[in-house]
Amino acid sequence: MAPAEGLHAARSRGRNTRQLVHEVLRSRIVGLELAPGSAVSENDLAAELGVSRTPVRESLILLADEGLVDIYPQMGTFISRIRERDVASAQFIREALECAALREAVEKVTARDVAELRALLTAQEEADRHSDMQGFFQLDEDFHARLMAVSGHASAWPVVSQAKAQLDRARRLSLPMTQQMSLLIGQHREVVDLLEEGDLDRADGALRSHLRLVFSDVEKIRAKHPELFSDEDAPLRPRRDSARRTASRGDG
Amino acid sequence: MAPAEGLHAARSRGRNTRQLVHEVLRSRIVGLELAPGSAVSENDLAAELGVSRTPVRESLILLADEGLVDIYPQMGTFISRIRERDVASAQFIREALECAALREAVEKVTARDVAELRALLTAQEEADRHSDMQGFFQLDEDFHARLMAVSGHASAWPVVSQAKAQLDRARRLSLPMTQQMSLLIGQHREVVDLLEEGDLDRADGALRSHLRLVFSDVEKIRAKHPELFSDEDAPLRPRRDSARRTASRGDG
DNA sequence: ACTGACGTACTTGTATGGTAGCCGACCGAC
DNA sequence: GTCGGTCGGCTACCATACAAGTACGTCAGT
Incomplete structure (x- = not known):
């Protein structure tokens, strides 16, 4: 809870939010804190980091250019498996x-x-x-x-x-x-x-x-x-983790 | 005029607007249609291409990563001079x-x-x-x-x-x-x-x-x-072309 | 004529709203 | 039991609105 609230505070120097988010995400990916194959979403990351979707989205686009994430439009963004x-x-x-x-x-x-x-x-x-x-x-x-x-x-x-x-x-x-x-x-x-x-x-x-x-x-x-690692055979079907909200929602 | 109106029409295949804009701009820069040192603005490009600022902006960020444009926050974006x-x-x-x-x-x-x-x-x-x-x-x-x-x-x-x-x-x-x-x-x-x-x-x-x-x-x-080419000495002060509206506004 | 402060118009950065499209679960038909 | 249609919820994409900041033209004061 209330994890990376200090992101805005460190904006003092020249780097803007996009660059900070980019560094944070890149570090997490290379450090395997975000596992290959796992899904990330602009909304969730924005909420967690306490910023809007825009800098998160722009960072993800850069990471996709580096080959560290795969963006599937209207499906989701996934930490790229090692190919x-x-x-x-x-x-x-x-x-x-x-x-x-x-x-x-x-x-x-x-x-x-x-x-x-x-x-x-x-x-x-x-x-x-x-x-x-x-x-x-x-x-x-x-x-x-x-x-x-x-x-x-x-x-x-x-x-x-x-x-x-x-x-x-x-x-x-x-x-x-x-x-x-x-x-x-x-x-x-x-x-x-x-x-x-x-x-x-x-x-x-x-x-x-x-x-x-x-x-x-x-x-x-x-x-x-x-x-x-990616199987190279069926890499085109990233699975969406279905039972996610059900657990946190509990029941009634 | 009515320049690149056909951009949206060609969206038929998988590529989205961002990728199309990216290709167009990259082609213009490498082809020297956009001269090194000249200013480009997200607003102007968006208006010319008939899209919103978002895909234009995201394309410029990618081009900056490639070293083809230099983005100076709150100042402007310039086609990078050859260094x-x-x-x-x-x-x-x-x-x-x-x-x-x-x-x-x-x-x-x-x-x-x-x-x-x-x-x-x-x-x-x-x-x-x-x-x-x-x-x-x-x-x-x-x-x-x-x-x-x-x-x-x-x-x-x-x-x-x-x-x-x-x-x-x-x-x-x-x-x-x-x-x-x-x-x-x-x-x-x-x-x-x-x-x-x-x-x-x-x-x-x-x-x-x-x-x-x-x-x-x-x-x-x-x-x-x-x-x-960049002088390497004073590359930190890109000039903003002041008399721009006056020339283009000149109607008949 | 020259200098300095100020205001306007522009810039990119960030936040947010609305849209098209895909997935997966649910449910009725066979 | 198995198959096919439907619906809810999610996604990234694009558009737009607002905020922060810079440069340049203007104008008052010297």
Whole structure:
């Protein structure tokens, strides 16, 4: 009850309601707080967030453009299930852009860049020690973003980030993440080392295999949580949760 | 006058008003019918297209997300000027994704794929003969899209297309295009030939230099039409065209 | 002539009302 | 028991009304 009442209060800075709602919803979707396949409605969200339908609707349209929700006119809006095709596409985009950036980064990297990347690595180890998955995901995002920035193509990061969102949504479920985290950090460190050495091909290979590992994780998760993935066969019939009001209405 | 009255009539198929308006505006922007730096207003567009502000507004939000318009709250919405940074970023994204796709395409290409690509090449020559720039741009788009599809990553095309839009907007001005077209077609043909031969590295190189040529074109155009580009220095003060009503009101 | 305050007309942002269309449950016919 | 029609409730879509804020033209004061 009375959940996100503080949304309006935080409007102080330049961001308007639409942008705030967009961030909140995106965070909830990527964080799996809103499960793939579940229905969301403009009305319910507007009521919950304490705003009108307009900014909610506009946010949902943007999220649909990002592939995070599917809007079926006159039927409803649903958190998109993870699609085989989208995952493969996202992986391809990530790998192509991040590796291409890394190859350029080798020529431009400075000592300061390496220091900043190393600082992120130690922070990741800290998160690992505290089993802080939420924090680790954020630091992982920061690391890869920083890596692209070294090449001077930071402005291409939003594209990678959008592709990454599709993958991260599944990775959140990787329960033995506590075991994985140190492995991932080790791979990060290897990339930084090779980048500093200027070994272009091996750095590229290290980053590529790191990204592929993430990709294979998703495939494992698919076996464990098939309900989050789309069957590709009958994705055109999203079910509307029928017995919803009956329970809350009680009887008389 | 009575301009785009036929917008509602064409709603027959699944696309709703928002998507139609989005396509119309995007086409006008990329086709330079709406000049970079010029102001557009939700009200004016709605009146012209014969729809309400809502779908127009939602389309503009999407276009802002694509970087084609800049929305300044309470000030106005402006067709975005071409920014040095965005052009470089778009070029990087295109090159990384298209070349990565090509490298995978070499292993998967079929005789049918080559035939379809060759068919597009002959169509491009036809457009060249007729000096049909509009048609050539469309066929160029088709060619690059088809090329990516060969690799099996057709779903990544929208990302490339979005980046490409930033470049094409400038390329439309390249007046000596009639001279360039045969050159570009030749490069296309070289890529297809090398793809068919399976020569991965040379195909990659050919495509890369083709894309770089497009990039250098933009730089030449920048010298000729600086008004379309942003100064990067004072982009924060878009001017509102004051004497607007006076001119259009002028009746007979 | 120049400067500064003010008002008007415009802008986008947000809220709300009404419409077409789809789903799912209910109910009568066979 | 099974099938087909009907009706209620929900949805997103579009239109419209109101609010908050900015820029520019005007005009008084210097």
